[in-house]
Amino acid sequence: MRYEAPETLDAAVALLAGESGLAKVLAGGTDLLVQLRSGMIEPALVVDIKRIAETRRIQEESGGFRIGAAVSGAEMGEHAGLKAAWPGVVEAVELIGSTQVQGRATAAGNLCNASPAADSVPALVAAGATARIVGPGGSRELPVEAVAAGPGRTSLGRGEIVASLFLPARGAGQGDAYLRFIPRTEMDIAVVGAGVCLTLDGDGRCTRARVALGAVGPRVILAEAAAAALVGTTLDEAALDALAEAASAAATPIDDKRGTADFRRRVAGVLARRTAVIARDRAKGAAA
Amino acid sequence: MSFSISLSVNGVTREVALDDPRVTLLDLLRERLHLTGSKKGCDRGQCGACTVLLDGRRVNACLALAVACDGAEVVTIEGLAAQDPSGADGLHPVQAAFIAHDGFQCGFCTPGQIMSAVGLIREGQAGDDPERVREGMSGNLCRCGAYAGITEAVLEAQRVLTAGDAGHEQEDAA
Ligand SMILES: Cc1cc2nc3c(=O)[nH]c(=O)nc-3n(C[C@H](O)[C@H](O)[C@H](O)COP(=O)(O)OP(=O)(O)OC[C@H]3O[C@@H](n4cnc5c(N)ncnc54)[C@H](O)[C@@H]3O)c2cc1C
Ligand code: FES
Ligand code: FES
Numbered sequence: 084m085r086y087e088a089p090e091t092l093d094a095a096v097a098l099l100a101g102e103s104g105l106a107k108v109l110a111g112g113t114d115l116l117v118q119l120r121s122g123m124i125e126p127a128l129v130v131d132i133k134r135i136a137e138t139r140r141i142q143e144e145s146g147g148f149r150i151g152a153a154v155s156g157a158e159m160g161e162h163a164g165l166k167a168a169w170p171g172v173v174e175a176v177e178l179i180g181s182t183q184v185q186g187r188a189t190a191a192g193n194l195c196n197a198s199p200a201a202d203s204v205p206a207l208v209a210a211g212a213t214a215r216i217v218g219p220g221g222s223r224e225l226p227v228e229a230v231a232a233g234p235g236r237t238s239l240g241r242g243e244i245v246a247s248l249f250l251p252a253r254g255a256g257q258g259d260a261y262l263r264f265i266p267r268t269e270m271d272i273a274v275v276g277a278g279v280c281l282t283l284d285g286d287g288r289c290t291r292a293r294v295a296l297g298a299v300g301p302r303v304i305l306a307e308a309a310a311a312a313l314v315g316t317t318l319d320e321a322a323l324d325a326l327a328e329a330a331s332a333a334a335t336p337i338d339d340k341r342g343t344a345d346f347r348r349r350v351a352g353v354l355a356r357r358t359a360v361i362a363r364d365r366a367k368g369a370a371a
Numbered sequence: 372m373s374f375s376i377s378l379s380v381n382g383v384t385r386e387v388a389l390d391d392p393r394v395t396l397l398d399l400l401r402e403r404l405h406l407t408g409s410k411k412g413c414d415r416g417q418c419g420a421c422t423v424l425l426d427g428r429r430v431n432a433c434l435a436l437a438v439a440c441d442g443a444e445v446v447t448i449e450g451l452a453a454q455d456p457s458g459a460d461g462l463h464p465v466q467a468a469f470i471a472h473d474g475f476q477c478g479f480c481t482p483g484q485i486m487s488a489v490g491l492i493r494e495g496q497a498g499d500d501p502e503r504v505r506e507g508m509s510g511n512l513c514r515c516g517a518y519a520g521i522t523e524a525v526l527e528a529q530r531v532l533t534a535g536d537a538g539h540e541q542e543d544a545a
Contacts, residue, residue, distance in 0.1 A: 086374070086392035086438050109439070116434045117415045119393060129392070131439050157428065181510020182494070183487065184416055186428040187435070268506075 100242025146252030171259030175206035205278030218243030258365030327352035381450025419511030429490025476515035
């Protein structure tokens with residue numbers, strides 16, 4: 084195995100594109116090291132992106148935030164502006180592993196590892212985040228939900244890497260939240276995860292909503308019918324019931340040791356509802 | 372392919388040649404530098420026995436590639452007392468608190484617990500709430516179940532260390 088730690092994105096892309104064997108990006112390494120050490124993968128080349136200055140920064144951009152691909156979860160949690168604007172995204176990132184894991188783990192790595200249960204992804208999808216992909220053909224901006232292709236697979240082409248994630252400006256009356264269900268309180272993999280981001284007008288009526296579900300399909304699901312159940316309502320009981328029903332219907336889970344498909348479908352509804360209530364209360368705070 | 376890296380371990384600069392880039396920071400410490408205080412419980416980030424401070428942050432040494440630590444500053448349990456020997460018997464206050472509160476039985480998890488507690492106290496997020504201390508220490512497993520003593524030790528050490536900081540601030544102000 085060859086290890087390279089280039090200092091520019093261009094150099095990283097050239098290294099990855101020029102390798103004929105298996106080439107892997109190394110960010111925090113909290114997934115990659117486990118895969119490497121257990122022999123699950125045997126890359127010919129590992130390209131560490133942590134020495135590339137622009138992947139280490141959180142920058143304000145167009146009223147939102149651009150988060151470099153090597154920024155750790157701990158660094159996101161310490162960023163007051165980011166935390167105030169996107170509390171749901173930051174909470175989701177802070178659920179990843181222990182504090183020791185968060186000192187290294189990145190949101191972009193969580194996304195590119197493409198686990199259906201990745202905690203930050205439903206929150207990012209709900210927030211309408213995009214990923215900047217750079218590769219041999221230049222740079223493009225992709226909605227976060229289009230990055231994972233299936234369990235452990237991404238839609239990135241040869242030599243392409245995620246350079247940064249972008250969270251848009253938080254609008255007036257907008258709030259986001261993320262909740263996951265696990266049998267323990269810490270250090271476990273989501274049985275179901277739910278991210279909700281919604282906007283309320285001055286009368287408390289929902290004008291826009293995005294609902295994303297994790298761990299109930301091969302990749303994170305953007306549940307459009309669930310979001311539609313909220314738009315135009317004041318998020319009263321009837322609207323929340325409709326949301327829960329639509330979220331359960333959108334889930335396509337499997338049976339595994341963490342829970343049966345039937346259980347997961349039901350939890351998806353309950354969790355989407357609870358998450359929406361938190362997002363609503365945050366949106367009200369933001370409108371005030 | 373051989374790599375040469377230079378890193379500071381407990382304040383001493385160490386130059387190490389690595390024959391394999393897959394060597395972790397934990398294996399570097401234990402096998403090459405013979406600092407066996409950091410333990411290998413799971414080798415996959417789940418138990419916290421290998422916790423060290425890397426550039427001031429607590430991390431799992433088993434999840435870091437040694438080559439990626441070129442130029443880094445690492446503090447392990449062996450170097451902790453030298454950083455602040457103000458606890459009983461010239462130990463670091465967190466070490467002294469673990470002894471005072473029986474924060475261990477077999478001791479296997481203890482170096483990781485202590486390094487993690489040092490990190491937690493520096494992060495300044497837990498306050499004096501036992502629930503938040505338990506949450507902040509949830510990346511460190513103890514098979515002996517010494518959790519009650521560990522939580523008390525962390526709370527006590529936090530009191531001692533934050534009182535110390537306040538004292539320094541007063542000195543600075545004077
Ligand atoms: C003890 C433990 C507990 C955990 N708990 C959780 C949890 O609760 N929830 C959760 O969601 N995850 C959890 N994880 C998994 C892991 O920590 C996260 O997925 C983390 O966000 C991965 O980020 P990383 O920077 O460490 O990725 P890495 O390990 O560096 O990379 C992960 C994968 O993505 C690729 N990659 C990384 N960055 C890029 C990029 N910029 N462009 C293209 N490809 C890239 C890598 O090649 C690799 O395949 C846990 C892991 C451990 C060890
Ligand atoms: S040995 Fe590193 S966390 Fe268990
Ligand atoms: S004291 Fe034995 S494992 Fe913690």
